[in-house]
Amino acid sequence: MLDASFLEAEDSDPHVSLAVGAVSIIEGPAPVYSELVSAFGERAQSIPRCTQKLHTLPFDLGAPGWVDDPHFDISHHVHHVALPEPGDDAELFSMVAYIMEQRLDRERPLWECWVIEGLPEGRWATLIKIHHCIADGIATAQMLAKLSDDGAGETFAGNIRAAQQTAPSILSLLRPRLNPVSWMGDVWRATVAATSAAEHAVVGAAELTARVLSADQDSSLNGPVTRMRRYSAALVDLSVMKEVCRDFDVTLNDVALAAITSSYRTMLLSRGESPGSHALRTLVPVSMRSADHFDVTDNRVSAMLPLLPVDEPDPVKQLEIVHRRLTEAKGSGQREGAGAVVAAAGNLPFALSAWAIRLLTRLPQKSVTALATNVPGPRGRQRVLGRDVVEILPIPPIALHLRTGIAMVSYADRFSFGITADFDSAPDVDALARGIEDAVRCLAKVNRKR
Template sequence: MDHLTTLDAGFLEAEDSDRHISLAVGGLSIIEGPMPDFETFAEGIAERITRVPRFTQVLRTHLLDLSPPEWVEHRAFDVSHHIHRAALPHPGDEDALYRFVADVMERRLDRDRPLWECWFIEGLADGQWAILMKMHHCIADGISTMHMISGLSDNGKEASFATEIGAARRGQDGRVGLPKLNLNPLSWVGGAWNLATNAASAASLAFEGALEVTAGILRPAPASSLNGPVSSMRRFSSARVSLDDVAKVRQAFGVTVNDVALAAITGSYRAALVRRGEQPRRNSLRTLVPVSIRSNDAADVADNRVSLMLPFLPVDKDNPEEQLRAVHRRLSKAKASGQREAGGIVVAAANVVPFPFTAWAIRALTKLPQRGVVALATNVPGPRTRMHIMGREVVRVVPVPPIALQLRTGIAILSYADELVFGITGDFDSASDVDDLARGIEQGVEKLVELSRKAPA
């Protein structure tokens, strides 16, 4: 049987812990017009979607969680239950589109059917139209989701930025770094010593990281409007910046693309806290930063393969350059501390513990009022070139993250072709300023680009 991993099942438990949340992830593709005939187009897309086994399967659960939920074929599968058509009210502007996206994403998927939906959206301004793909987080993480969405393109799977991340390269070259077979017995002692030393060092690093992650989750953050109960309604917005601009900043300051993105997010959250009358402090914004542990040879696998880091984003600093350098230092420290390794080990270990124990533990933990983490920022590498679907160019792809566990906002960062796109989901009642958050991110990158021009070579 094809069972859910403990991490996959954890997303179901987290959703069950709060009737106000829906743990579905989404990808919004905005496409040049005109829209083709719906019936013909839907038939073609359905054929591509249903190549993925998860999209024709349902979950079968077991009494008392005696074994993990398993994927089984849905005998009454009907693709018309999942492919829908909608039209935006005139003038079909971005506000109307994002209001529709929020409405779709806030509703839970029906667990009696395969856990996905596909919406064709007409009536966008400038003669454009859109496709919104929605699937439950128990099916896939961000990279796997984008891999499936890129499978809708005319070329099949598109070349992705995901192949360049560290975990992907390490998995692809997994044999590199392993000791080669040596027939000289004199070398075995040294090899055994090095292996034991490296194993002890890795265990120590992971233990240190586990302590930091645990402390980050359990230690309450200062009271903030960013953390607390959520309603059942959502808001959505997005920001777009040029990858060329991000590259200029990266090269000028010797940082990563992720550093630049998180620095821009830092500046926007700082402005939000000030706007809300709250004092930004050093420990105000502990942020959940998922880290992929997916290798390139597992790109086609529909599941979740992530660890995490929990850095404080430096909202206490006002200067954009100081924010960028602080983000770089703190992420480097989090990487060196073993947080990523600890998360990966915990996930792997949970899969060998009898499922009833892990299921009950996750259920108990997700019901607790989580106060340590106040924001989510997840980076999802997307296709390197513009996709085409049924001959139409996909001009933009916008990620749509969920919110849960007391987090009132969530930001997903997607690299697509020549853009870096930020999708921002917020609680309708307590995060009404998601548009301001989006504009703050764009302004943050603009400030960093300006500073990069003045930076010494």
Template sequence: MEHLSALDAGFLEVEDSDPHISMAIGGVSVLDGPVPDFDELVTALTERLVTVPRLRRVLRTHRFDLEPPEWVERTGLDLRHHFRRTALPQPGDDATLFRAIADIFERRLDRDHPLWECWVIEGLAQDRWALVMKVHHCIADGISATRMVTGLSDNGASATTFATDINATDINATDINATKSAAATGAGRSLPLNPLDWGRGAVELSATATTVAARALRGTVEVVSGLVSPAAASSLNGPVSTLRRYHAARVSLSEVNAVCAAFDATLNDVALTAITQGYREVLLRRGERPDRTSLRTLVPVSVRQTEDLDTPDNRVSIMLPLLPVDRANPLDQLRLVRSRMSRAKSSGQKQAGSSVVGVAGLLPFPLTAWAVRLLSRLPQRGVVSLATNVPGPRQRLQVLGRDVVRMLPVPPIALHLRSGIAMLSYGDDLTFGIVADYDSAPDLDVLATGIERSVARLAELAAKR
């Protein structure tokens, strides 16, 4: 029996707060045909999935949230119940595939069973088919969910080299972990003979802890300010319906890397700049004026250690940068994105999120559960979009000998965010998977095209430079 952490359980509370949302995340692998025998495929994938304990356990909750939910073993479970198959109508193009993805992810997972599904979609153009892995966010964050999707391949996630994380400077170290490490290191040493060394060590550890606390406090102020300060009124923020739309944009990692080298930017800076231009084109197409505060974006940041990559759970913090959707020049956009992300990292926003999660884990669970439910029911107006990034496998994958030619990420939307974007690298592709509310976002193609056009334009400028 395993209890959910406060962060894991928070995704259940958020889902319970709005009957129109599903907190499922996942990925889609497009493969070259022919489609293998369904029973053979199910048998092979089941053997690979049962190695993850949370995928063979059922969620048990307690009345009035008096205790944290827990994962429990249940005898007699037939995991074949979780495998589904469907076929696309002709011509089986991207538009019909995207519609099928939206249909699959807009429906909530059944909490009476393990919280995942695996879909086989047949009938894609060019004699291709797709494998869809859908899991509840309380099971895993983007990185561990991607490891699960990759684990379906013939060589498995543990044998796969993953691309450098887009927020590489954030993934393997936090100031809080550094402080813990310093304390642990000091605890493991023999006591120095010189009493002056005792005081010096205490002062150094105290200074580190004070610096971390000050940065976390400053970051907390910025995060809270971003949440309570309403964004400029636009159609990007508001209640959502039950139905979803899905679209994807694909750009070349080689071009992105060329832009990074030419303008001293990170891959994440370039990706967020492309998203900025995409949303700018959406607002202009809708006849709305892009404002400086129109696009405050929730950017999850991994705080997962390398040794925990294969542990399915949630280990993320957040940053809330304002993306410069009011600027038309692509280099201005890139410069501002870079400076604002640097400021968000140095100001302690990430540490603030980690601290809040850590404190929530120390409080009585009913208090945190009721607080999350109350806050998630309030109509927040400060954050407008979600942009999350996940490192994908470098080498090409196969499933039962079939080549994976494309991988598409699928994020959730909630809390009055009418659209969300997940970025996933695979081979030489960086794919932007976009989920949006069906009724309020009929123009996802404009957003996707704007992202692709932005990267192409920046690559042109990089080549000239």
């Protein structure tokens, strides 16, 4: 149901394209185009979704499925463009925005690869674009890795909470033992644990619902969007981020969200707005993917809705508040509650669920103003046809009246922020990117003075 919801949300707003993507900046010289097409065509065969297309039923009688495309042709999916001189970030980001604002053709497998030449220093890039109905962030990263020379290797995804959970199943707890008293004790503990988890999810779902229905502070970050997009990116050293984590005893996600908070505060002030305490309710997707499902291509995410403290001017206090609020959100059951809602929707007749999604996505909402999603990337450097991948820049979509969206990815020794924004309402997207970099540097500088 979660996969199909991205199709329904896209259908509800003609101004959005719900594709996700990533730009890989690669050392030159670029290979011969035909050689690249041939290599990607061969590698795509090992990824089922790359050669499958949507199969839908009339009148929403059932959820869409995937069928092999009998006419699959790699030339429909790999395209070749060159940047105008000087080929710097401005030209690259403009090209990325243009490509991502176009919807994918649902008559074919829902992905594209754009080979982009003309970057400075003889470099080139690939932009892989995949519809969100196919995969979430971690699954998308796995797909992209399979298009590289070495395939999907070790990733930072093993560090996420869901991947590390090894809770025993109820069936294992109910395994018969020789001592009936001990067996009955296991049954009781399993029942109590299941009841406690259900209560936790119900409380979390209620909290999420209350926050979605609340009318938070009006903000220029929220409102209708146009068809056109802007894109920008921020790049920092992963070692600097980890140093801040150690010195303040926080997580990498805490540091990233604190940097985003600081930059949004600066943006709102520059727009003449007062960043109040309820100005930045943020949708933070949370992976529900266990380690043994990294290779499964689908969406397995839940969500939290923390308030980022844009009303706080001090960067250290911002970080402390972000850490506290995320810890509270994790403990409140928001993650489990959102997952329970999605699971419950999956048990409804698809026609009813599809109708509900279309209705809800058409309604204007003012409670959530930003998206911030963190995707663990490859630990080691990737190569494409023998060339080193220097940077990976993530590309999130925007929808649901969110005029900006930020995706983050850790890759080797780098941490990057990719920002998608509505063209008309967010002309200052580059300033938002620079503000993130400045905020990380500021926190690192505070560390050295401590």
